[in-house]
Amino acid sequence: MATDLQGERSQTSEASDLPALGVDIRRAALGLCGLAGFIGLWWVASLFQPEFVLPSPVTVATTFVAEAASGEMLTALWQSSLHWIPGTIIGTLLGIIAGIALGWSQLLDDITSPVVRTLRPVPPLALIGFAIAWFGINNAGAAFIIAIGAFWINFYASYGGVEGVSDDLLDVARSLGVKGDLELVRSVVIPAASPEIMTGIRTGIGRCWMLVVASEIFGVPGIGRRILRASNNLQVDVVISYILVLSLMFLLVDSAFRAAQRRVLVWR
Amino acid sequence: MAIDHSGGSTVRIENVSKQYDSKQGTVQALGGIEFSVERGEFVCIVGPSGCGKTTLFRILAGLEPPTDGEVLLNGSTVTEPNADMGIVFQEYHLFPWQTVQENVAFGLEKADTPADEKRQRVQHLVDLVGLEGFEDSYPKALSGGMKQRVALARALAIDPSLLLMDEPFGAVDAQTREMLQDELIEIWQETGKTVLFVTHDVEEAVKLADRVVVMGKNPGSIREIVEIDVDRPRSRSDSEFGSYYERVRSLI
Numbered sequence: 260m261a262t263d264l265q266g267e268r269s270q271t272s273e274a275s276d277l278p279a280l281g282v283d284i285r286r287a288a289l290g291l292c293g294l295a296g297f298i299g300l301w302w303v304a305s306l307f308q309p310e311f312v313l314p315s316p317v318t319v320a321t322t323f324v325a326e327a328a329s330g331e332m333l334t335a336l337w338q339s340s341l342h343w344i345p346g347t348i349i350g351t352l353l354g355i356i357a358g359i360a361l362g363w364s365q366l367l368d369d370i371t372s373p374v375v376r377t378l379r380p381v382p383p384l385a386l387i388g389f390a391i392a393w394f395g396i397n398n399a400g401a402a403f404i405i406a407i408g409a410f411w412i413n414f415y416a417s418y419g420g421v422e423g424v425s426d427d428l429l430d431v432a433r434s435l436g437v438k439g440d441l442e443l444v445r446s447v448v449i450p451a452a453s454p455e456i457m458t459g460i461r462t463g464i465g466r467c468w469m470l471v472v473a474s475e476i477f478g479v480p481g482i483g484r485r486i487l488r489a490s491n492n493l494q495v496d497v498v499i500s501y502i503l504v505l506s507l508m509f510l511l512v513d514s515a516f517r518a519a520q521r522r523v524l525v526w527r
Numbered sequence: 528m529a530i531d532h533s534g535g536s537t538v539r540i541e542n543v544s545k546q547y548d549s550k551q552g553t554v555q556a557l558g559g560i561e562f563s564v565e566r567g568e569f570v571c572i573v574g575p576s577g578c579g580k581t582t583l584f585r586i587l588a589g590l591e592p593p594t595d596g597e598v599l600l601n602g603s604t605v606t607e608p609n610a611d612m613g614i615v616f617q618e619y620h621l622f623p624w625q626t627v628q629e630n631v632a633f634g635l636e637k638a639d640t641p642a643d644e645k646r647q648r649v650q651h652l653v654d655l656v657g658l659e660g661f662e663d664s665y666p667k668a669l670s671g672g673m674k675q676r677v678a679l680a681r682a683l684a685i686d687p688s689l690l691l692m693d694e695p696f697g698a699v700d701a702q703t704r705e706m707l708q709d710e711l712i713e714i715w716q717e718t719g720k721t722v723l724f725v726t727h728d729v730e731e732a733v734k735l736a737d738r739v740v741v742m743g744k745n746p747g748s749i750r751e752i753v754e755i756d757v758d759r760p761r762s763r764s765d766s767e768f769g770s771y772y773e774r775v776r777s778l779i
Contacts, residue, residue: 427620430590434608435634435685446636450624526624526665 311493322496323503331485332504339471339481346402346474347467350409351460357410358417358459359452363444383407384473391477401474401481408470409463416459420452454527457520464516468509535721536601536611536688538564538587543596544746545582555746556582560596562740562752569715569722571736573729575779579747584693584725588614600689610634613682617694619674621666627653627677628662634685652680655714672703676710683714690715690722696731708734712759729779733771734761741778750778 305315326332394400475483489497545557557579585591589605598605656676696704743750
């Protein structure tokens with residue numbers, strides 16, 4: 260069939276959709292100015308405060324380096340990952356599975372809705388008693404707290420994503436021979452909802468770094484424990500150093516995930 | 528080649544009606560629709576908006592049950608979309624996460640076609656609708672006309688004996704529409720499939736169809752079925768074409 264595609268407008272060259280690695284220089288410069296200004300204000304403020312209220316940036320930097328050099332920092336990071344990683348993975352997976360199942364099946368949704376609504380507002384921190392009773396003061400207990408946080412974020416993101424899948428796409432799939440719920444979910448629902456699912460995972464990852472502190476409140480060693488102990492001793496410089504570690508870890512994992520997300524969602 | 532020339536299917540629409548219940552009372556969307564389509568025939572259903580042609584389309588496709596009556600495809604009642612029919616919607620409904628190639632192959636994933644044959648078949652269809660070179664593009668990068676070509680190829684991939692199309696060229700510009708109409712006729716002639724094509728465009732109906740089913744409103748019902756006895760390719764500047772056009776128009 261002789262077809263003349265030139266008659267039609269197509270927008271095939273959309274490579275610019277993906278921001279290249281070279282960051283916008285103007286934005287980077289402005290961000291750097293903001294950061295410098297923040298540190299400057301901090302420094303000025305610290306001049307009028309005792310060390311245990313607000314240490315100067317220099318003190319914090321010195322402490323950070325000392326903690327890093329002594330290996331304490333790496334140990335704390337390692338200890339935290341022992342519950343952050345399993346907690347995040349398990350909570351994320353369960354949240355996605357539950358979100359897809361309940362988003363897809365009206366029956367399951369109706370059955371579970373009262374329970375879900377009761378459990379939803381419970382903050383993970385309120386479950387510490389259960390964490391200790393069921394798992395003990397160990398990584399499993401801390402992972403449980405983190406998993407709860409990851410679960411709800413991923414549950415609602417996936418649930419919303421699945422609810423938003425267009426009926427028309429499902430009709431098309433049926434007309435092309437896709438039969439049964441499992442098959443439809445696999446071939447249409449999950450890919451169609453993947454942007455929302457991915458956003459959920461990403462939000463969850465961030466939330467889980469915050470929960471690391473909470474999950475170590477009852478004595479499991481790690482970054483959070485280190486922050487809590489330093490707070491009790493009024494070592495504010497140590498507190499800030501470990502907060503910085505959390506921020507850096509978050510930044511690292513988040514950027515890695517964003518890169519992965521961009522690859523998976525090239526079609527958007 | 529991969530496209531089967533086994534021909535089309537017969538469709539019988541028997542006394543189909545559809546009512547919707549609402550708070551204001553019952554709305555009769557379709558009443559007593561009855562006609563049949565021969566094997567390999569190209570039939571257009573034309574009517575003003577609100578005449579229930581999309582409802583009829585959805586019933587034909589098995590996406591919605593009729594309140595009364597039934598649709599018979601090759602003698603068996605249609606209750607859900609099945610592999611005997613390829614459905615093409617106005618809004619394309621491509622799978623946005625799949626490339627052109629993957630979209631076309633979608634219906635083949637389930638079939639036990641050997642990988643090699645599958646690939647050949649997909650390539651053949653992509654060529655058939657004139658999209659060679661765009662195999663790896665995602666739908667977002669395609670124009671409306673190209674998207675509709677993908678949708679057509681995807682529907683043809685499962686080798687249905689009936690093609691059901693709901694205003695498939697309604698969302699593209701006039702020039703592209705004409706091109707797609709010509710291509711559809713070529714594909715139809717080449718494959719011998721039965722085509723049921725819903726449109727609100729009288730000119731399109733007269734240009735494409737062997738027979739035009741003209742529908743009217745309140746309730747949606749058949750006014751008349753007009754046989755278009757003009758040789759293909761048809762030209763709208765033809766006087767014969769013009770008189771059929773006037774005839775169908777006057778019925779709406």
